Amino acid sequence: MGKINLGDIFEIKTAKGSAYLHYVYVENTGRELVRVLPGLYSERPENLEELAKGKEQFLVFFPLSPAVKRKIVQKVATASSETFTMPQYMRSPHNVRNEFLGWFIINTSTWQRQLVKELTVEQKKMSDWATWNDTLLVKLLTEGWSLESWI
DSSP states (O other): OOOOOTTEEEEEEETTEEEEEEEEEEOTTOOEEEEEOSOOBSSOOSOHHHHHHSOOSEEEEOOHHHHHHTTSEEEEEEOOOTTOOOOSEEEEEEEETTEEEEEEEEETTTOOEEEESSOOHHHHTOOBSSBOOHHHHHHHHHTTOOTTTOO
């Protein structure tokens, strides 16, 4: 398979069906961001472009290029990524020696972090700042993980 491009949609298999990832952003560090589209499917939806027009379940940094090379994901469609804008803030749990101390709210353009003890309703909608590998992504999708349940 050739070069991957912004807008490409990839399929990843889980025990409960296939999930779809819409490649929408790459940081200057090379981290690749995907929109995890809603649902798990026993058969590939006919119109993935239409699915990509809707709201994503969440955003996640994902090593897409290596996953393509290792055939963990497969390119199945392309949809415009031009309307995507990087969110101003994302979040990350702050743990020290396995003790949860709160959340970092990260400004995605400056990388400045602000520690908060409890999340507001708006902050609960923020995606994870971390990079997830395919094992974690598949596990959490299979378990029905959501931003709102990640507290």
